Amino acid sequence: MSLSRRDFLERAAALTAAGFVPRLPDDFGHELGHMATPAVPMPGFRGRPLVVSSSNGLKGVKVAYDKMLTGEDPLDAVIAGVNLVELDPSDQSVGLGGLPNEEGVVQLDASCMHGPTRRAGSVAAIEGIATPSLVAKAVMDYTDHVMLVGAGATKFAKAMGFKEQNLLTEQSRQDWMRWKSRLNANDAWLDHDENLKIKFTTGTINMNAVNASGDIGSVTTTSGMAWKVPGRIGDSPVIGAGQYCDNLVGAAGSTGRGEANIKTCASFLIVEFMRQGLTPEAALIKTLERVVAMTEARLLGPNGRPKFDLEFYALTKDGRYAGATLYSGGKYAVCDEQGARLVEAAYLYKRG
Numbered sequence: 001m002s003l004s005r006r007d008f009l010e011r012a013a014a015l016t017a018a019g020f021v022p023r024l025p026d027d028f029g030h031e032l033g034h035m036a037t038p039a040v041p042m043p044g045f046r047g048r049p050l051v052v053s054s055s056n057g058l059k060g061v062k063v064a065y066d067k068m069l070t071g072e073d074p075l076d077a078v079i080a081g082v083n084l085v086e087l088d089p090s091d092q093s094v095g096l097g098g099l100p101n102e103e104g105v106v107q108l109d110a111s112c113m114h115g116p117t118r119r120a121g122s123v124a125a126i127e128g129i130a131t132p133s134l135v136a137k138a139v140m141d142y143t144d145h146v147m148l149v150g151a152g153a154t155k156f157a158k159a160m161g162f163k164e165q166n167l168l169t170e171q172s173r174q175d176w177m178r179w180k181s182r183l184n185a186n187d188a189w190l191d192h193d194e195n196l197k198i199k200f201t202t203g204t205i206n207m208n209a210v211n212a213s214g215d216i217g218s219v220t221t222t223s224g225m226a227w228k229v230p231g232r233i234g235d236s237p238v239i240g241a242g243q244y245c246d247n248l249v250g251a252a253g254s255t256g257r258g259e260a261n262i263k264t265c266a267s268f269l270i271v272e273f274m275r276q277g278l279t280p281e282a283a284l285i286k287t288l289e290r291v292v293a294m295t296e297a298r299l300l301g302p303n304g305r306p307k308f309d310l311e312f313y314a315l316t317k318d319g320r321y322a323g324a325t326l327y328s329g330g331k332y333a334v335c336d337e338q339g340a341r342l343v344e345a346a347y348l349y350k351r352g
């Protein structure tokens, strides 16, 4: 039986999702494994192209979807989708206008993966560049490395022609000053408004896409935790934590408390669970259970549940998807042939 590489990958994905481990074709045209069963859509098959992201990507998923319809690569498509949010000064969790670290400096993290070529790129604690997702892709495209950090990342971005700019908007600067003045009752900063609510960011955008022929891309970009210790790196730039994709299986990504995600390599784990045959939703819930099991005591409430939230998003090569959060009430964005919409996320615990 002769199979094209594409046919093989399609079949391998269906079998993989059903729990089989395929023999991989190599690049020299050796035997392509023993695939007797034709690819059949798995239960829950929704179709491709498909884009899934955190809820702040509602506009971006449509941009990514439309780009894939015109033949754009799935990674380029999702990066265009998250660029919208990176460049939006009113989103204070990503890119331009992101809330700064404790010294008032905006430090950004991002990573991406390209399924068909099995490549990845990442930047962490980068300053002065509004679109770290594109810098992460430049690391992937133009260097022999996967991850650049801090001053080196900014220097690289400038050498690649990215424009350096001040990312601290007036709104974010004011929020930082308010946070600072409330830090310590005995500090030298006067409190002006007792009732003022101090922002503590949750945010980040993760976006994953599979195109009509089953190729996958994933990206995550963020300004990280507000008021963080300078140099703190979250989960977003960590391949396997902030996002992960395997072109034979699917992709996954995360938003929420990065420290909890890093310890479970959650995006990698989700993809591995899907490889073993779990549905996207089951894979997300099982990974949330792992997060709870790995949570240190100081972060658990009296009921044994985490005091933080974490959100996961996943899609499979055959076009199934899910979003799940630790606590109920979460939503995530999807775009397929039915258009862009917010969908209720599955959850581990009912809120309240």
Ligand code: ASP
Binding pocket: 201, 202, 203, 204, 222, 223, 224, 225, 233, 234, 235, 236, 254, 255, 256, 257, 258, 259
């Ligand atoms: N995951 C991000 C981080 O820990 C923050 C977030 O998504 O709210 O850097």
